[in-house]
Amino acid sequence: MVQMEINKRPFEAQEGETILDVVRRAGITVPTLCHIEGLTPTGACRVCVVEVEGMPGLVPSCSYPVAQGMKIYTHSPRAIRARKTIIELLLADHPDDCLYCVRNNRCDLQGLAADLGVRTQHYGGEKSAYREDVSSPAIIRDPNKCILCGKCVRVCEEIQGVSAIDFIGRGSRAHIGTAFDEGLNVSSCVNCGQCILVCPTGALSERSYVKEVLEALNNPDLTVVVSHAPSVSVTLGEEFGLPAGTDVDGIMCAALRQIGCDYVFDTAFTADLTIMEEGSELVHRIKNGGALPMLTSCSPGWIKFVEEFYPDLLDNLSTCKSPQQMMGAVIKSFFAERMGLDPKRIFSVSIMPCTAKKFEAARPEMMHEGETPDVDAVLTTRELARLFRMRGMDLKTMEPETADTPFGERTTAGKIFGASGGVMEAAIRSAYMLITGEELGDLNVKAVRGLEGRKEARLNINGLDVGVAVVSGLGNAAKLLDEIRAGRNDLHFVEVMTCPGGCIAGGGQPLDTDLTSVQARLRALYQLDETETKRTSHSNEWVQRLYREYLGAPLGEKSHHLLHTHYAKREVLL
Amino acid sequence: MTTETLEKPDINAILERHPDAGRDALIPLLQEVQEAFGFLSRESVVAIGRHLGLPASKIYGVATFYNQFRFQPLGRYHVQVCRGTACHVKGSFNVLTALKQALKVEAGQTTRDGLFSLEVVACLGACGLAPVITVNGEFFAGVTPAKVDKIIRDFRKEAEAS
Numbered sequence: 001m002v003q004m005e006i007n008k009r010p011f012e013a014q015e016g017e018t019i020l021d022v023v024r025r026a027g028i029t030v031p032t033l034c035h036i037e038g039l040t041p042t043g044a045c046r047v048c049v050v051e052v053e054g055m056p057g058l059v060p061s062c063s064y065p066v067a068q069g070m071k072i073y074t075h076s077p078r079a080i081r082a083r084k085t086i087i088e089l090l091l092a093d094h095p096d097d098c099l100y101c102v103r104n105n106r107c108d109l110q111g112l113a114a115d116l117g118v119r120t121q122h123y124g125g126e127k128s129a130y131r132e133d134v135s136s137p138a139i140i141r142d143p144n145k146c147i148l149c150g151k152c153v154r155v156c157e158e159i160q161g162v163s164a165i166d167f168i169g170r171g172s173r174a175h176i177g178t179a180f181d182e183g184l185n186v187s188s189c190v191n192c193g194q195c196i197l198v199c200p201t202g203a204l205s206e207r208s209y210v211k212e213v214l215e216a217l218n219n220p221d222l223t224v225v226v227s228h229a230p231s232v233s234v235t236l237g238e239e240f241g242l243p244a245g246t247d248v249d250g251i252m253c254a255a256l257r258q259i260g261c262d263y264v265f266d267t268a269f270t271a272d273l274t275i276m277e278e279g280s281e282l283v284h285r286i287k288n289g290g291a292l293p294m295l296t297s298c299s300p301g302w303i304k305f306v307e308e309f310y311p312d313l314l315d316n317l318s319t320c321k322s323p324q325q326m327m328g329a330v331i332k333s334f335f336a337e338r339m340g341l342d343p344k345r346i347f348s349v350s351i352m353p354c355t356a357k358k359f360e361a362a363r364p365e366m367m368h369e370g371e372t373p374d375v376d377a378v379l380t381t382r383e384l385a386r387l388f389r390m391r392g393m394d395l396k397t398m399e400p401e402t403a404d405t406p407f408g409e410r411t412t413a414g415k416i417f418g419a420s421g422g423v424m425e426a427a428i429r430s431a432y433m434l435i436t437g438e439e440l441g442d443l444n445v446k447a448v449r450g451l452e453g454r455k456e457a458r459l460n461i462n463g464l465d466v467g468v469a470v471v472s473g474l475g476n477a478a479k480l481l482d483e484i485r486a487g488r489n490d491l492h493f494v495e496v497m498t499c500p501g502g503c504i505a506g507g508g509q510p511l512d513t514d515l516t517s518v519q520a521r522l523r524a525l526y527q528l529d530e531t532e533t534k535r536t537s538h539s540n541e542w543v544q545r546l547y548r549e550y551l552g553a554p555l556g557e558k559s560h561h562l563l564h565t566h567y568a569k570r571e572v573l574l
Numbered sequence: 575m576t577t578e579t580l581e582k583p584d585i586n587a588i589l590e591r592h593p594d595a596g597r598d599a600l601i602p603l604l605q606e607v608q609e610a611f612g613f614l615s616r617e618s619v620v621a622i623g624r625h626l627g628l629p630a631s632k633i634y635g636v637a638t639f640y641n642q643f644r645f646q647p648l649g650r651y652h653v654q655v656c657r658g659t660a661c662h663v664k665g666s667f668n669v670l671t672a673l674k675q676a677l678k679v680e681a682g683q684t685t686r687d688g689l690f691s692l693e694v695v696a697c698l699g700a701c702g703l704a705p706v707i708t709v710n711g712e713f714f715a716g717v718t719p720a721k722v723d724k725i726i727r728d729f730r731k732e733a734e735a736s
Contacts, residue, residue: 157629162629163629163631163632164631165631166629166631166632166634166635167635168634168635169638169639170638170639170640177631177634178634179616179619179630179631179633179634180616180619180630180634180645181634188629188630188631573616573619573630573631574620574623574624574629574630
């Protein structure tokens, strides 16, 4: 225990805690632009400086450990003046185009300038002039708006183990860039968008497809079919001031119809369909000596990660397309045929928690009959909120509606796909049925739930000993893959989600995503699972009908053609 | 000339000389590779990254921090512009601008035809001749923007003639 004083009040702290940790615990807000909870502090932005009695200079509270007898002044005139000067200097090399910026009103730099009362420009001079990187189908980088806090670099390296970007150059020419300053599209970037979530300014944003969707909605020749991912209904509300974890499923359906979508489907339906295919594939692999462990293939950031970093394990990836792409495929085939629509006149939109889904939708493997994409546009949760606001949708007063048939029915097994461990739990529920012909007694597989980076379990299904693992965050995935490469062979099935915690913490989710909101979203999904009655993918009646009327059987010829694919080694600068 | 310098440099041979190198060996390794190849190619950077367990972005970041590393092969004529104090006072900034315009490259780059590479150096130790540039080690004294055009023209002619 360390005794200290914060703003003349006595306070106790643990040895090794940083000043920032303690000050925050004391209920005082010291601003920072570069701090990420749980990651290496760098002290890059200096905005968190505080005055410590007896120290000649101000100290960065995020990276300075507390000491016995320390007397800290968090908001002394000197500290505040320093913070204000730092913001003024950052603004001196920042475009003055807040009104036109994607982060207007959601920008940490803008917020701090307002909080600190920056009202005049004290510093002028030449501003940096970088080219925007618009090469990626998922993420836009504008280095002119970058304040070099380095959060994107740390998330990319420490959480995702990708390191697509780093600090390039020196001094006034320093900027964030890829190897050889190439476009993101040819870098090792997996499009996960975690960098966008941590970016304090508008330097990183998703590539927006709102305009394309609006044009489709205004085009009378097109039938607009929209499908929303399992996690979106428990996060969208936050964009409209509802508490984290509020499920707005029905209201979102109503709002999507109001803005002109012709059909509203639920991607959890194809999550159920994925389970039928993937569960069957797993059983097939176990019985026929296929490549094990089988790795899930729902998360497109993860797919690109395997293509780049672990091409030797591509055979282990499930051949199942992701729920988004299965939805696109059945919309442009079964649905189009059934409704007598020309697939080319269907505009299919996905609402996703994810920026990598934009990349996935544009992959050459994901074209309908090699011509048009199965999914024409992908909107993140944030973009959908923007679209709703633009069209004056008031989520707080709307009456809920249900999704359309045939792809609107879902079970909670498909719904929990939104959280890390959800795919695994849904798969176990149905694989048990596939192997034994009976329902699993207790459907709750709690060992694979929660936000930990890795969860493992051993199951006994009719005498068959099955090892499963669930990892989220690509850094965690890489550690497990290294074990598998080194010969670990006790696992049969591994679920991998690119983003830590799964889609509820995806790179396309609301910007205020933090541990508290992610926990609330997680609870919301399992709350639905606890209260609803249909909890297994194989009990989804429309999934069964789809097999009866169109697909035949899981892993059948039609399924193989529409719902499965293969990936190949990808050459990028690693 | 020894036989070793006649052979094409081999990145793997260089890396094999440092089997236990860790990330702290990055800069000496970059120097050694540049010494052998004249520049740091993408292939070299990737190979070094694989050897040291470092991502290419990080290596590029470190290498761009220092002026000494280049990412394009040297031109047939390597032009060094002195930007030291004496040369600066005598107008080397305008000389550099004139060179960039004449060659249509930035400092650190090589012209597309591979003829000229441009490099800025801190001091060539010939302050009495300021402003000074060198081309393949040959000194040019009291350079002006007008002289730059002539120097470049002459070397172009020389290259065409051969």
